Amino acid sequence: MVSRRVSMDDIARHLGVSRSTVSFVINDRSDIRIAEETKRRVWEAVSELGYRPHAAARSLASSRTNLLGLVTDIASSPFGGGIITGAQRAAWERGQVLLIVSVDSDASADTAMLEMLLERRVEGLIYATAGHIGVSLPDAASEVPVVLVHCEDVDGRYPSIVPDEEHGGYTATRHLIGQGHRRIALINLDAHFPADGRRSGYERALREAGIDIDPALVVSGSADAGAGYALTQRILRADDPPTALFCGTDRMAMGAYDAAREAGLRIPEDVAVVGYDDQEIVAAYLRPALTTIALPFEEMGAAAVEALNGDMDAFAGSTMRGWLVERASA
Amino acid sequence: MVSRRVSMDDIARHLGVSRSTVSFVINDRSDIRIAEETKRRVWEAVSELGYRPHAAARSLASSRTNLLGLVTDIASSPFGGGIITGAQRAAWERGQVLLIVSVDSDASADTAMLEMLLERRVEGLIYATAGHIGVSLPDAASEVPVVLVHCEDVDGRYPSIVPDEEHGGYTATRHLIGQGHRRIALINLDAHFPADGRRSGYERALREAGIDIDPALVVSGSADAGAGYALTQRILRADDPPTALFCGTDRMAMGAYDAAREAGLRIPEDVAVVGYDDQEIVAAYLRPALTTIALPFEEMGAAAVEALNGDMDAFAGSTMRGWLVERASA
DNA sequence: TTGTAAGCGTTATCAG
DNA sequence: CTGATAACGCTTACAA
Numbered sequence: 218m219v220s221r222r223v224s225m226d227d228i229a230r231h232l233g234v235s236r237s238t239v240s241f242v243i244n245d246r247s248d249i250r251i252a253e254e255t256k257r258r259v260w261e262a263v264s265e266l267g268y269r270p271h272a273a274a275r276s277l278a279s280s281r282t283n284l285l286g287l288v289t290d291i292a293s294s295p296f297g298g299g300i301i302t303g304a305q306r307a308a309w310e311r312g313q314v315l316l317i318v319s320v321d322s323d324a325s326a327d328t329a330m331l332e333m334l335l336e337r338r339v340e341g342l343i344y345a346t347a348g349h350i351g352v353s354l355p356d357a358a359s360e361v362p363v364v365l366v367h368c369e370d371v372d373g374r375y376p377s378i379v380p381d382e383e384h385g386g387y388t389a390t391r392h393l394i395g396q397g398h399r400r401i402a403l404i405n406l407d408a409h410f411p412a413d414g415r416r417s418g419y420e421r422a423l424r425e426a427g428i429d430i431d432p433a434l435v436v437s438g439s440a441d442a443g444a445g446y447a448l449t450q451r452i453l454r455a456d457d458p459p460t461a462l463f464c465g466t467d468r469m470a471m472g473a474y475d476a477a478r479e480a481g482l483r484i485p486e487d488v489a490v491v492g493y494d495d496q497e498i499v500a501a502y503l504r505p506a507l508t509t510i511a512l513p514f515e516e517m518g519a520a521a522v523e524a525l526n527g528d529m530d531a532f533a534g535s536t537m538r539g540w541l542v543e544r545a546s547a
Numbered sequence: 548m549v550s551r552r553v554s555m556d557d558i559a560r561h562l563g564v565s566r567s568t569v570s571f572v573i574n575d576r577s578d579i580r581i582a583e584e585t586k587r588r589v590w591e592a593v594s595e596l597g598y599r600p601h602a603a604a605r606s607l608a609s610s611r612t613n614l615l616g617l618v619t620d621i622a623s624s625p626f627g628g629g630i631i632t633g634a635q636r637a638a639w640e641r642g643q644v645l646l647i648v649s650v651d652s653d654a655s656a657d658t659a660m661l662e663m664l665l666e667r668r669v670e671g672l673i674y675a676t677a678g679h680i681g682v683s684l685p686d687a688a689s690e691v692p693v694v695l696v697h698c699e700d701v702d703g704r705y706p707s708i709v710p711d712e713e714h715g716g717y718t719a720t721r722h723l724i725g726q727g728h729r730r731i732a733l734i735n736l737d738a739h740f741p742a743d744g745r746r747s748g749y750e751r752a753l754r755e756a757g758i759d760i761d762p763a764l765v766v767s768g769s770a771d772a773g774a775g776y777a778l779t780q781r782i783l784r785a786d787d788p789p790t791a792l793f794c795g796t797d798r799m800a801m802g803a804y805d806a807a808r809e810a811g812l813r814i815p816e817d818v819a820v821v822g823y824d825d826q827e828i829v830a831a832y833l834r835p836a837l838t839t840i841a842l843p844f845e846e847m848g849a850a851a852v853e854a855l856n857g858d859m860d861a862f863a864g865s866t867m868r869g870w871l872v873e874r875a876s877a
Numbered sequence: 878t879t880g881t882a883a884g885c886g887t888t889a890t891c892a893g
Numbered sequence: 894c895t896g897a898t899a900a901c902g903c904t905t906a907c908a909a
Contacts, residue, residue, distance in 0.1 A: 502771065
């Protein structure tokens with residue numbers, strides 16, 4: 218069917234010019250002046266003969282692959298596909314392509330897959346996770362520039378781009394305070410990185426508003442609906458219960474909804490709720506729809522690509538802000 | 548730092564053998580007999596000198612890239628990352644790599660991205676979508692083998708692998724019948740492909756059980772919680788209301804929960820609910836946890852890779868079965 | 878069983 | 894402004 222792929226030689230021969238000329242035209246090299254007429258003819262022949270450059274040959278000759286490796290556990294998670302989207306968009310704008318490798322969330326990083334990426338000569342490596350966690354990469358990773366997204370290198374070797382959890386916690390709490398609440402509970406998640414920041418932000422907002430921090434209003438548990446339910450139930454039963462809940466994750470908020478409902482409380486009239494993550498499927502469909510903090514996934518993905526392309530240091534330890542998505546629960 | 552990459556020549560020279568010998572050993576070519584001792588020395592040198600094959604050079608020489616293109620809108624969806632996982636696992640087992648390109652769910656297929664994949668010389672193309680829909684691919688796609696996953700080619704040019712919706716509908720309904728229900732409502736979604744099959748399965752199950760199909764119990768709307776809520780509300784108000792609901796999506800089931808709750812009905816005691824999709828975040832965290840039909844995403848992803856590698860026709864129009872995930876709602 | 882040499886399809890370096 | 898010619902790092906007949 219495909220009578221043989223047409224090569225650069227074919228189009229050069231077809232036009233009676235040299236291969237270099239064709240190459241120059243196709244790569245639009247501005248450092249070399251080529252007659253407009255020649256260019257036109259080259260492009261014409263290209264589309265006429267149906268020529269398509271051969272990426273591997275190009276890489277071999279130029280020793281540039283324009284390939285970026287993205288190792289991640291997010292493809293199989295309901296979460297943060299935004300990182301892929303953002304990274305890919307940024308890469309595409311630079312003529313780069315992502316080689317995405319999805320790994321299990323527990324395997325910190327599969328060596329064989331990394332080895333494969335290096336054989337493909339990726340020119341940079343992004344390591345992204347669904348949850349904000351600590352990771353450790355195989356030594357081989359150091360052969361190319363590396364940036365972590367939404368995770369931190371426990372060995373301290375690579376820069377990482379993570380959400381500004383403190384700011385998120387602050388924003389959520391400020392929002393609640395702005396609506397007149399003074400007794401605001403924090404139903405936090407246990408996980409180290411995200412929890413600590415969210416809590417600091419929560420405390421800062423209260424402090425700034427001159428509200429005393431009541432330790433009885435701060436609890437934590439696993440990041441799921443079950444824990445959200447149990448913790449909320451407990452906290453609503455206390456004397457002098459909160460009028461607002463800031464939940465560490467949307468899933469916890471999901472559980473909080475059930476607990477509130479069972480306690481006969483209306484949302485947001487009797488108790489306001491703010492979540493965290495903006496997991497669309499949960500947040501948008503809860504009734505009432507959940508007000509929550511969105512994480513800057515796309516932005517982080519794009520920033521990672523930019524970091525790989527430019528000044529790595531500019532992004533080292535850099536933190537990116539999410540934002541409040543106001544719906545009906547607070 | 549990296550003093551210069553070590554090439555095959557380097558290790559050949561280091562060992563005093565020819566490059567071909569090294570190549571044969573590294574590719575473990577069984578059609579050529581090489582002294583065990585030689586093999587050992589080669590591998591030793593490889594790890595000692597830190598040699599890593601150059602994929603592009605290899606592709607150029609062998610005209611095999613071992614690259615498969617995966618164009619999809621699922622990366623940015625909460626859905627079906629399983630397709631990626633399954634496809635990648637199957638590809639990896641064959642020494643192949645996926646070049647994943649994520650596109651917006653509305654763009655049926657971006658031509659520029661496809662062009663890029665073809666320049667990279669992908670040896671096959673998988674086009675996968677989050678929802679079971681109809682799509683149309685650019686002509687250029689036909690230059691390589693193509694399989695669609697979870698979608699169907701409206702132009703009828705390519706085979707596709709889709710879930711067996713009829714079987715899913717049948718399974719869900721059978722389950723409800725098995726629990727003694729006879730008045731089972733179908734809160735279906737509107738979308739063409741998935742809805743029709745689920746409905747046929749529902750009807751077949753009823754027919755087989757000798758239960759009359761009551762048109763008043765079959766309704767449909769958009770695939771979200773809002774519609775699920777409204778439709779359920781309406782159907783529960785009818786005289787002789789159903790004792791069980793089979794919802795076209797988990798999100799619709801989410802809405803159904805709210806409607807049932809507001810009607811003062813307990814799940815599953817007063818009304819049983821079965822969903823569809825097994826969107827973990829919804830299904831597992833609803834209270835009570837939702838019994839639902841899981842779609843065979845990983846299986847479809849893997850099947851696509853296999854189809855691309857072998858007999859395409861064996862998979863043409865092939866349909867894969869999902870399964871019931873029994874939780875607490877029915 | 879191992880070596881030689883000719884590509885694979887580009888880019889890059891120099892002359893012209 | 895254009896054209897030879899040598900890489901790029903590997904696979905693969907074909908010889909030895």
